[in-house]
Amino acid sequence: MSIRAAVMTRPHAPLEIWEFDTPRLEPGSVLLETVASEVCGTDVHLHRGRLAGVPYPIIPGHVSVGRVLESAGVETDATGAPLSPGDLVTFYDVHEVCGTCWHCLVAGQPNRCPSRRVYGITYSAAEGLLGGWAERIYLKPGVRLFKLPEPLTASDVIGGGCGLFTGFAAVERSSFQMAETVLIQGSGPVGLAAAAFSALRGAALTIVVGAPGDRLALAQALGADLTLSLEELSPRDRREAVLEVTDGRGADTVIEASGNPAAVNEGFDLLRDGGTYVIAGHYTDAGEIELNPHLAINRKHAVVRGQWGTEFRHVFGALKLLAKHRNRLDFARVIGRRYGLEEANRAIDDVATLSVPKAVIEPETRA
Ligand SMILES: [Zn+2]
Ligand SMILES: [Zn+2]
Numbered sequence: 001m002s003i004r005a006a007v008m009t010r011p012h013a014p015l016e017i018w019e020f021d022t023p024r025l026e027p028g029s030v031l032l033e034t035v036a037s038e039v040c041g042t043d044v045h046l047h048r049g050r051l052a053g054v055p056y057p058i059i060p061g062h063v064s065v066g067r068v069l070e071s072a073g074v075e076t077d078a079t080g081a082p083l084s085p086g087d088l089v090t091f092y093d094v095h096e097v098c099g100t101c102w103h104c105l106v107a108g109q110p111n112r113c114p115s116r117r118v119y120g121i122t123y124s125a126a127e128g129l130l131g132g133w134a135e136r137i138y139l140k141p142g143v144r145l146f147k148l149p150e151p152l153t154a155s156d157v158i159g160g161g162c163g164l165f166t167g168f169a170a171v172e173r174s175s176f177q178m179a180e181t182v183l184i185q186g187s188g189p190v191g192l193a194a195a196a197f198s199a200l201r202g203a204a205l206t207i208v209v210g211a212p213g214d215r216l217a218l219a220q221a222l223g224a225d226l227t228l229s230l231e232e233l234s235p236r237d238r239r240e241a242v243l244e245v246t247d248g249r250g251a252d253t254v255i256e257a258s259g260n261p262a263a264v265n266e267g268f269d270l271l272r273d274g275g276t277y278v279i280a281g282h283y284t285d286a287g288e289i290e291l292n293p294h295l296a297i298n299r300k301h302a303v304v305r306g307q308w309g310t311e312f313r314h315v316f317g318a319l320k321l322l323a324k325h326r327n328r329l330d331f332a333r334v335i336g337r338r339y340g341l342e343e344a345n346r347a348i349d350d351v352a353t354l355s356v357p358k359a360v361i362e363p364e365t366r367a
Contacts, residue, residue: 002022003019003136005129006342007059008058008059009056009057011056012048022136023128025071027072027073028142030068030072032139033067034134035065035362036338037133037360037361037363038064038162038361039348040161041259043060043348045283046284050285053122055122058124060120061119062119062131062162063093063157063162064091064120065158067089069085070085071085074145077146077147078092089147089148090157091143094110094111094116094118095143096115097116101113101115133363134363135341149319152319152323156326158358158360159331159332159358160192163189163193163358164331166309167191167192168197168318169307170190170278170280173305176198178204181203181205183251183253184207184209184210184255185254186257186263186281187209187215187218188354188357189334190280191208191210194257194280195219195223196328196331198223199222200328205246206224206225207224207225207226209228211229212231213229216229221333222330222331249272250270250271250272250275252275252276254268254270254271254277255278256279256281259281262289264279265296268296268297268300271300276302276304277304279304280307335356337359337360338361343361344361
């Protein structure tokens, strides 16, 4: 049988539908029938050539949900849950982290492991069905599978997508204490997830700065107490609004999830003295800014942390909480539109223009 996939041949070129042979399963591998794969901001950046080391042509799609079609000796998921054909699973997109290099062993930073490969980003289409925008996904031996806990559906997981895991990781990285004021910059999937998990973790006040209005409404539905519009309020108005609810001090913790370099100075400006600033929205290189180190960091006595990518425990933790608090963390509602493989170009355009909060590729959906 031939398997269709949407292929990003090179930056800026329209995606093409290519056909692939059914892969032969090596021991320890699993073949999934793709149910849904997300389109995230990173895919827009990949299409614009903004990440170094991407081996075009690639099959994009790093976070996906699929049904187990066939496995070559894989009887459980990464947590030990029994796995059978037909089970709905997602998987940790990062693969081939070595566990033996300095980054893995000494620094405890597997994100920086030089062997690290990522489905949908750093595998070439020449290496096989290693991205989610395809009718099938080939999970190489060692890929960490996660069976969706009851009652989660594919839409629950993909509605959050990688933003769910990155948002979870950013909140954890901030180490904020219960009853703090947490301000999130950005109302895309990472910002929405960071807001939801901040509220769940016990922030006394969760503030989201973002746009457009429909995303801010989603932020409120997912747990934000206060939203401040980038479109309707000037930077000065936003600052006044934050000072007003923080007794003039600013937010205890700020999480940047906007992907916009220009947001960083405002983030420092809205942070209280001695507060913590987590930069999580710049997975790809969106450019440079001018920054006054004295005012922004040194005199402010700020703690600044970066969060690049995620680890398996973030996927595990986010899905555990999603399963437990499904009504509260209703990420299925974030999905703006579902696209067939032939509509991949439109999906990327819609994400780039922010016309949908979350775009999802469903290979079975025909244009
Ligand atoms: Zn390593
Ligand atoms: Zn992503």
